[in-house]
Amino acid sequence: MKKLKPGKDNKEERENFVQFWAEFVKTHSDEEWSRQQNIVIDSQITKTLD
Amino acid sequence: MEYDKEKKQIIIKRELSNLDRLVLNFLNILCKHAEYVIVSGYVSILLGRARATEDVDIFIERIAGERFFKLYEELKSAGFWCLNAEQPEEVFNYLKEGMAVRFARQNNIIPNFEIRFPRKKIDDETFKDTLTVILPWGKLRISSLERQIAFKRYYLKSNKDIEDALHIETIFKEQMDYEKIKSIKKELDAV
Numbered sequence: 001m002k003k004l005k006p007g008k009d010n011k012e013e014r015e016n017f018v019q020f021w022a023e024f025v026k027t028h029s030d031e032e033w034s035r036q037q038n039i040v041i042d043s044q045i046t047k048t049l050d
Numbered sequence: 051m052e053y054d055k056e057k058k059q060i061i062i063k064r065e066l067s068n069l070d071r072l073v074l075n076f077l078n079i080l081c082k083h084a085e086y087v088i089v090s091g092y093v094s095i096l097l098g099r100a101r102a103t104e105d106v107d108i109f110i111e112r113i114a115g116e117r118f119f120k121l122y123e124e125l126k127s128a129g130f131w132c133l134n135a136e137q138p139e140e141v142f143n144y145l146k147e148g149m150a151v152r153f154a155r156q157n158n159i160i161p162n163f164e165i166r167f168p169r170k171k172i173d174d175e176t177f178k179d180t181l182t183v184i185l186p187w188g189k190l191r192i193s194s195l196e197r198q199i200a201f202k203r204y205y206l207k208s209n210k211d212i213e214d215a216l217h218i219e220t221i222f223k224e225q226m227d228y229e230k231i232k233s234i235k236k237e238l239d240a241v
Binding site: 046 | 051064065067068072095100101102160161209212213217220
């Protein structure tokens, strides 16, 4: 996997990261990327809501 | 993630998030009463985008009041409430007037489900251009990848939407129909 290229400004930095993460999703198992993604999503919503 | 363009389906063997579970619970009720299509932010999240969201945007087919009232009652019994009004007749009037209404879990405001009837021809077309996403514990219906990208990049255009489009495009670029994106963009330019 290619290294993350720092952006010249905030917009480019964000877009580079979005692409970097998307490449990770593309090249890794669903279990692996979703485990990491759920840390972000589940910090917002508790299990009691489902 | 396995995308089968011919079968119009994506299989994702992901660990379900609490948001996915909430969405599947809501859709299990909704699908008994109306055809639906999920559009916008949650689609990107379902496909791996690492961000949270306040709402899940859903088009539902135009249904008569009687059918809507049954849906409303079942949602209420299952522990959802409508943020816009208490009386189902009032909620239905909002929908009929082309406005969106939101449902959330009791005592919560976010995340919520923003549902609306299709208003324009381009909204109606969303129902004919869908994919089925198969998760370990359920299925759901989303608008096509090309439609997602066109809407987010050329119509909604916020930084978040542009990033969502970039995410989907990066993952599926080999299978993407760029002519279809151009054609949807043309329709959006005319809206």
